[in-house]
Amino acid sequence: MPMAVVQEHLHQEQRLSFWRRYVFSMDHKVIGIQYLATSMGMAVLGGTLAMIIRLALGWPEASGVTPASYLGTVTMHGTIMVFFVLSAALTGGFGNFLIPLQIGARDMAYPFLNMASYWLYPISIAVLLASYFVPGGPPISGWTAYPPLSALAQAGSGVGQVLWLVSLAILILAFLFGSLNYITTILQLRTRGMSLLRMPLTSWGLFITSILSLLSFPVLLAAAIMLLFDRAGGTSFFLPASVVINGVQVTASGGDPLLYQHLFWFLGHPEVYILILPAMGMVSDILANNARKPIFGYRAMVLSIAVIAFLSFLVWGHHMFVSGMHPLLGTAFMTTTLFIAIPSAIKVFNWLATLWRGKLRFTPQMLFAIGFVSLFVTGGLTGMILGSPALNMYVHDTYFVVAHFHFVMGSASLFGIFAGIYHWFPKMFGRKMNERLGRLHFWIALPATYATFFPMHFAGIGGMMRRIFSTQFYDYLAGFQGLNQFVSVAAFVMGAAHMLFLVNFVWSLRYGERAEANPWGATSLEWQTSSPPPHDNFEGETPEVHRWAYDYSVPGADDDFVPQTEPEAAPVGVPGR
Ligand code: HEM
Ligand SMILES: [Cu+2]
Numbered sequence: 001m002p003m004a005v006v007q008e009h010l011h012q013e014q015r016l017s018f019w020r021r022y023v024f025s026m027d028h029k030v031i032g033i034q035y036l037a038t039s040m041g042m043a044v045l046g047g048t049l050a051m052i053i054r055l056a057l058g059w060p061e062a063s064g065v066t067p068a069s070y071l072g073t074v075t076m077h078g079t080i081m082v083f084f085v086l087s088a089a090l091t092g093g094f095g096n097f098l099i100p101l102q103i104g105a106r107d108m109a110y111p112f113l114n115m116a117s118y119w120l121y122p123i124s125i126a127v128l129l130a131s132y133f134v135p136g137g138p139p140i141s142g143w144t145a146y147p148p149l150s151a152l153a154q155a156g157s158g159v160g161q162v163l164w165l166v167s168l169a170i171l172i173l174a175f176l177f178g179s180l181n182y183i184t185t186i187l188q189l190r191t192r193g194m195s196l197l198r199m200p201l202t203s204w205g206l207f208i209t210s211i212l213s214l215l216s217f218p219v220l221l222a223a224a225i226m227l228l229f230d231r232a233g234g235t236s237f238f239l240p241a242s243v244v245i246n247g248v249q250v251t252a253s254g255g256d257p258l259l260y261q262h263l264f265w266f267l268g269h270p271e272v273y274i275l276i277l278p279a280m281g282m283v284s285d286i287l288a289n290n291a292r293k294p295i296f297g298y299r300a301m302v303l304s305i306a307v308i309a310f311l312s313f314l315v316w317g318h319h320m321f322v323s324g325m326h327p328l329l330g331t332a333f334m335t336t337t338l339f340i341a342i343p344s345a346i347k348v349f350n351w352l353a354t355l356w357r358g359k360l361r362f363t364p365q366m367l368f369a370i371g372f373v374s375l376f377v378t379g380g381l382t383g384m385i386l387g388s389p390a391l392n393m394y395v396h397d398t399y400f401v402v403a404h405f406h407f408v409m410g411s412a413s414l415f416g417i418f419a420g421i422y423h424w425f426p427k428m429f430g431r432k433m434n435e436r437l438g439r440l441h442f443w444i445a446l447p448a449t450y451a452t453f454f455p456m457h458f459a460g461i462g463g464m465m466r467r468i469f470s471t472q473f474y475d476y477l478a479g480f481q482g483l484n485q486f487v488s489v490a491a492f493v494m495g496a497a498h499m500l501f502l503v504n505f506v507w508s509l510r511y512g513e514r515a516e517a518n519p520w521g522a523t524s525l526e527w528q529t530s531s532p533p534p535h536d537n538f539e540g541e542t543p544e545v546h547r548w549a550y551d552y553s554v555p556g557a558d559d560d561f562v563p564q565t566e567p568e569a570a571p572v573g574v575p576g577r
Pocket of ligand 2: 315
């Protein structure tokens with residue numbers, strides 16, 4: 001863009017009304033913060049539901065929860081956490097805020113589409129929450145919405161399930177708009193010198209995630225629309241010819257509920273990686289920055305993100321081992337599933353090698369990034385057990401699975417988000433978060449997270465199934481009451497720790513220590529502009545890139561980091577980067 005045009009653009013921006021600047025903004029930074037703030041609100045809601053679940057499992061009579069309301073609570077908790085908190089915060093929040101800044105662009109490729117993407121999100125929230133106010137209340141079929149339960153009004157809740165499906169369809173559109181934008185922006189708008197293999201791993205994680213979203217979410221969209229037809233339009237894509245509900249036979253022209261499971265998990269498994277790859281990228285950058293060392297094995301990191309993404313399309317059947325699948329097919333899905341352990345292990349090895357003999361700085365973001373690695377490993381190990389059909393049969397649909405995915409997805413991704421917020425808060429708001437409170441948050445949250453989710457493995461091996469309201473209905477589970485009460489108390493402590501984070505966030509917005517442009521001594525482009533950055537990110541002229549993003553502690557350099565904008569004459573850490 002010629003200078004005159006830029007000036008004119010900036011001038012126009014200054015004239016924009018409050019509404020166009022902060023509410024219906026097309027600035028990727030504002031949209032990123034809007035996504036983040038909204039997802040934090042949803043996290044409070046999803047967290048409150050989690051506390052209700054734990055209250056019911058610990059003290060069923062005293063909690064006031066009924067079996068029917070319990071199922072609604074579990075469904076809303078899972079749906080909110082997976083789609084409305086983790087997906088929205090990672091791709092909507094960090095994706096928007098960071099991608100243009102890290103690749104040296106002035107904004108996204110399609111700013112209007114970006115604004116539309118954000119505004120679909122609160123609309124989908126409104127539709128979802130409306131299910132609390134309709135006859136029959138919220139849906140009860142879980143975050144996976146398996147038919148026939150979700151397809152038959154006789155079996156589940158009423159309008160609530162329809163609202164759930166509509167809400168998800170709207171949210172998927174929002175995510176599709178976002179992914180299209182991110183992919184185009186990364187492919188087309190990188191600044192001079194920013195080759196793909198010079199991009200920070202955060203941008204790589206977000207880039208590959210966008211490709212995953214674009215290829216997998218449409219499948220769920222199709223499944224949701226077909227399910228909507230089954231439920232409200234008289235079709236029977238997923239309805240068996242005959243089911244008996246409460247002693248009454250319900251007939252349909254005959255479809256296949258298993259078809260839905262295939263469609264769901266064809267999205268569902270990539271979705272779990274949609275929630276972990278951006279966190280992996282951010283954690284890589286935060287570890288390198290706080291160890292003052294280049295990331296170990298950059299190319300291997302990029303490659304393993306890509307391989308994980310590719311394999312994630314070939315493993316969905318591991319969610320369906322017990323659905324009557326042919327043993328040979330089960331073996332095939334086992335093989336692809338266990339293959340994912342290889343790139344995952346490469347990443348873990350590289351993170352540890354990055355820390356090895358670094359000058360470690362234990363900032364809150366560093367602690368949460370290390371916590372992420374720990375939680376990912378703990379959850380990944382049980383993934384290997386679940387990926388083997390012979391072992392899976394025994395623990396499928398028990399609390400063992402709940403433990404697995406709360407470690408690997410729930411907690412690890414959440415820790416990645418915390419690390420990201422502590423790290424990029426100064427860039428977003430021009431102030432730092434309180435470090436002491438941040439460290440306290442971590443040192444309560446990590447042990448509480450382990451205390452909450454680790455014992456669930458034992459409950460699962462003992463046969464406690466998912467989504468049951470109380471262990472008291474089954475003699476063989478009665479012995480698990482103590483364990484469940486322990487878990488509930490740990491969960492309350494964990495919830496309280498995260499409240500500390502919220503207090504810190506809000507307090508720091510006003511009273512946090514003022515941050516300069518580059519408070520962490522970081523190399524990537526977003527740190528080479530003011531905090532917060534101006535409307536066009538780089539004051540008219542986009543920066544030129546001369547090296548990769550990991551020149552930390554380069555021998556012979558004046559400082560212990562060399563920004564990506566520094567010309568070649570300065571020492572280069574790894575030649576050719
Ligand atoms: C080494 C990597 C992994 C392996 C081998 C693995 C394997 C499995 C298997 C076999 C199941 C099905 C268990 C059953 O229902 O009987 C499962 C469930 C699950 N996994 Fe993983 N997993 C891995 C990593 C991940 C990651 C990275 C995430 C998320 C970020 C994740 C999230 C989930 C979720 C959400 C479920 C349960 C879904 C449900 O039934 O509601 N997994 N995993
Ligand atoms: Cu999976």
